Amino acid sequence: MGESSSSTITMADVARLAGVSMATASRALSNASGVAPATRAKVLRVAKEHDYVVSPEASALAGGHTGRIGVVVPHLSRWFFGEMVEAIESVLSDEGLDTLLYVAGDPEDRHRFFMNLPARRKVDAILVVGIPLTAAEHRQLAILGVGVVAGGGQFAAYPYVSIDDEAAAKQAMDHLLFLGHRRIAMIDAIDPNTPEWQFDGRARAYTAGLAHAGIPLDSSLFDRTDWGSDAGAEAMERLLSLPDPPTAVLAHSDEIAFGALRTLRRAGIRVPEQVSVIGIDDHPMAAQLDLTTVHQDVRLQGEMVAKMVVTMLAGETKGEAVVLPTHLVPRGSTAPPNR
Amino acid sequence: MGESSSSTITMADVARLAGVSMATASRALSNASGVAPATRAKVLRVAKEHDYVVSPEASALAGGHTGRIGVVVPHLSRWFFGEMVEAIESVLSDEGLDTLLYVAGDPEDRHRFFMNLPARRKVDAILVVGIPLTAAEHRQLAILGVGVVAGGGQFAAYPYVSIDDEAAAKQAMDHLLFLGHRRIAMIDAIDPNTPEWQFDGRARAYTAGLAHAGIPLDSSLFDRTDWGSDAGAEAMERLLSLPDPPTAVLAHSDEIAFGALRTLRRAGIRVPEQVSVIGIDDHPMAAQLDLTTVHQDVRLQGEMVAKMVVTMLAGETKGEAVVLPTHLVPRGSTAPPNR
DNA sequence: ATGAAAGCGCTAACAC
DNA sequence: GTGTTAGCGCTTTCAT
Numbered sequence: 001m002g003e004s005s006s007s008t009i010t011m012a013d014v015a016r017l018a019g020v021s022m023a024t025a026s027r028a029l030s031n032a033s034g035v036a037p038a039t040r041a042k043v044l045r046v047a048k049e050h051d052y053v054v055s056p057e058a059s060a061l062a063g064g065h066t067g068r069i070g071v072v073v074p075h076l077s078r079w080f081f082g083e084m085v086e087a088i089e090s091v092l093s094d095e096g097l098d099t100l101l102y103v104a105g106d107p108e109d110r111h112r113f114f115m116n117l118p119a120r121r122k123v124d125a126i127l128v129v130g131i132p133l134t135a136a137e138h139r140q141l142a143i144l145g146v147g148v149v150a151g152g153g154q155f156a157a158y159p160y161v162s163i164d165d166e167a168a169a170k171q172a173m174d175h176l177l178f179l180g181h182r183r184i185a186m187i188d189a190i191d192p193n194t195p196e197w198q199f200d201g202r203a204r205a206y207t208a209g210l211a212h213a214g215i216p217l218d219s220s221l222f223d224r225t226d227w228g229s230d231a232g233a234e235a236m237e238r239l240l241s242l243p244d245p246p247t248a249v250l251a252h253s254d255e256i257a258f259g260a261l262r263t264l265r266r267a268g269i270r271v272p273e274q275v276s277v278i279g280i281d282d283h284p285m286a287a288q289l290d291l292t293t294v295h296q297d298v299r300l301q302g303e304m305v306a307k308m309v310v311t312m313l314a315g316e317t318k319g320e321a322v323v324l325p326t327h328l329v330p331r332g333s334t335a336p337p338n339r
Numbered sequence: 340m341g342e343s344s345s346s347t348i349t350m351a352d353v354a355r356l357a358g359v360s361m362a363t364a365s366r367a368l369s370n371a372s373g374v375a376p377a378t379r380a381k382v383l384r385v386a387k388e389h390d391y392v393v394s395p396e397a398s399a400l401a402g403g404h405t406g407r408i409g410v411v412v413p414h415l416s417r418w419f420f421g422e423m424v425e426a427i428e429s430v431l432s433d434e435g436l437d438t439l440l441y442v443a444g445d446p447e448d449r450h451r452f453f454m455n456l457p458a459r460r461k462v463d464a465i466l467v468v469g470i471p472l473t474a475a476e477h478r479q480l481a482i483l484g485v486g487v488v489a490g491g492g493q494f495a496a497y498p499y500v501s502i503d504d505e506a507a508a509k510q511a512m513d514h515l516l517f518l519g520h521r522r523i524a525m526i527d528a529i530d531p532n533t534p535e536w537q538f539d540g541r542a543r544a545y546t547a548g549l550a551h552a553g554i555p556l557d558s559s560l561f562d563r564t565d566w567g568s569d570a571g572a573e574a575m576e577r578l579l580s581l582p583d584p585p586t587a588v589l590a591h592s593d594e595i596a597f598g599a600l601r602t603l604r605r606a607g608i609r610v611p612e613q614v615s616v617i618g619i620d621d622h623p624m625a626a627q628l629d630l631t632t633v634h635q636d637v638r639l640q641g642e643m644v645a646k647m648v649v650t651m652l653a654g655e656t657k658g659e660a661v662v663l664p665t666h667l668v669p670r671g672s673t674a675p676p677n678r
Numbered sequence: 679a680t681g682a683a684a685g686c687g688c689t690a691a692c693a694c
Numbered sequence: 695g696t697g698t699t700a701g702c703g704c705t706t707t708c709a710t
Binding site (some may be wrong): 008034045051053054055056057058060062066068071075076077078079081082085086089090093094098099100101102103109117118120121122143229259261262284285288289 | 347384390392393394395396397399400405407410414415416418420421422424425428429432437438439440441442448454459460461482492568597598599600623624627667676
């Protein structure tokens, strides 16, 4: 009854109670080798009886590692990242590692994160999700002096887990082309000033797909904007106000596609009869909205990238890169063109 | 050029380099009082020059606090929790506190979290989001020996920030009743075996609203299921197969409402002409789907609950509770009944 | 297999 | 205002 006098018990106490030295107690508790089974058992029993857990701070100070992994994401309110972090946390906690979360989405937070490095001396490794790093950021991360693994995007500099963005977008483009579309627009989430040589994979697949089909690129059909459904809605408005609107739209993501669908519905334009729309990601709401899209397994990516850091921590650092497959999910928002 | 020899510099080094004692260096660096401005400046300069940051482990060990807040959520892939955690992390990081994330949604994870208490000795406070605790869990949390603050739900035991669920659902019910509906169904996210005396606020508002309008409760119209749009879709199927289907549906959440809308659309039933649907939360996709709903400010809740722990840590522990207002957002999914 | 002892890097009394 | 001195609770050689 009542809380057991929560007066923190130390390892010294446990050692004494078990009739062994602190060294032995430490070995037993940390599951190290060189302890007689019987001794280990006794120590463990005493520890359990007194509800003892080692002080992570002291352990880290003396031992050199923190047992924490820093996870850096640009957002959490977007489904993709929430799902990813949920999967990562699940694996890490199974491994007895803690997740230290850093949200560094908008430019200001991002700058602060990479300049101040709040994770310094606090983590054993860093997991960067969905943030393609600049050279300067890459240099800053190196200061942390810990391993880095990346996920959910294309990163040459670190071991990573990702889909092939270009391949995914190609699957979407192939679908539209197969249906017979030739006047195809893309709404991309990318800075409008980005030069062609550093287009993201999805944009490259768009231009390549057109080129391959012998369709000249009409720059008015290549709309660059923000991510998010509002941006998608506005982009669709621009596309509709064109003298010769597209018969099909490839959205950089499902969320952008949602916005495009909204604009089309409000304009009274029927999908897919008058305009086809295809997204990428297979967001949970895509099924709801009957949006044709390209599926990627986000949860699996999170699990794999988390396992990758665990492996790295274990010292078996293979500088690997895992690329997960994607596939088309045909639904009701795409059909052959009527023009 | 190259990484500055990352050999970790200690406070002793900084002190020596600045020509002061470690104590003074410590005071200067921790922004404590009792240091001559000039001295402080010098220490700070030396520290910056050598790119020094204190060891959190050592500091925690000696000082007694960790600088970390444990944040416990049931999910992250759902918008509500992602948004909440994003807001919390934002405030905490502004305060120089780190966010230790724990996802304890499904029964198994939840049990493990509360039994093993992985956060023990690792955090200065705990923030529980969206998990109404059982008495046993409450007792377990006490073992942590740190302050607890709750958010996103109704919690009597701790200081908390939340909306008034009953009031929010009442706003929805009032709207439906005002429109003239009398055959109103509710799809609730609650275990079907829950006795009436421990209904959640939203369910209470439903039964109370009916009673107030003199409408007898038809238990076949009160559908209890899981959260999530799939559950909502299935519940709507059940409601449609009733001999006398409802003219309006109150969904426990927007996500459930999304599922209901899907079923209605697939059944070719027009909304709101034949059936009205109203949700609660004002999920970003609600606007997209033109769903009438009750708005709550999730981001603000996250910010406030985070500030509450900061206040608590500062010692000004007011056992307060903040209840944020909600309001109806009329959109196109509700209209007067036609039957 | 076990123990003794030396830190890990810092904070907090307590003196001066 | 600044310095001295104990620890904080553990891990880890190095002995035994």
